[in-house]
Amino acid sequence: MSQKVSVLFVCLGNICRSPTAHGIFEKLVEQHDLQDHIEIDSAGTGDWHIGKSPDGRAQIYAQKRGYDLSHLRARQIAPSDFADFDYILAMDAQNLADIQLMQPEGYSGHISLFLDFLQSGQGQEVPDPYYGGDQGFELVLDMVEQASSNLLDHIVARHINTDH
Ligand code: 4NP
Secondary structure (H helix, E strand, C coil): CCEEEEEEEECCCCCCHHHHHHHHHHHHHCCCCCCEEEEEEEEEEECCCCCCCCCCHHHHHHCCCCCCCCCCCCCCCCHHHHHHCCEECCHHHHHHHHHHHHCCCCCCEEEHHHHHHHCCCCCCCCCCCCCCHHHHHHHHHHHHHHHHHHHHHHHHHHHHCCCC
């Protein structure tokens, strides 16, 4: 497949969960030398934090596990994202519902909860850590690391020749 497979992670503010997924999946893709095959972005359904860096707590906890989120800037999901992304992955059920409301007729890509890529995670959500404590950020990292690994396996098996 010559065209890149594109993945958009979506949460509410695009400063905690979806940038964490963006940074973790980006690193995983680089570790597998697949950056020429997979494009990654993240967005929020809300507009409060447009242009901002990820939440300081999200950056610190990610950094402790070796993920750099400092280059990311928040943006809001746009109608053009449905033309640009093959996978649009929501962190929670409200994000998913908001994405589905925007979804144009005929969109042929994949829209689901991100944690549907966890074997045991069907219907499971990445909880919003914004108003909570440190444990919330660690939990987000745990969930996102596991789901990212499964997502990469899925994309490679479906879209990418193993002799890339
Ligand atoms: P996120 O977390 O959706 O994981 O980025 C939030 C960030 C900001 C707000 C809510 C959730 N907020 O209400 O500003």
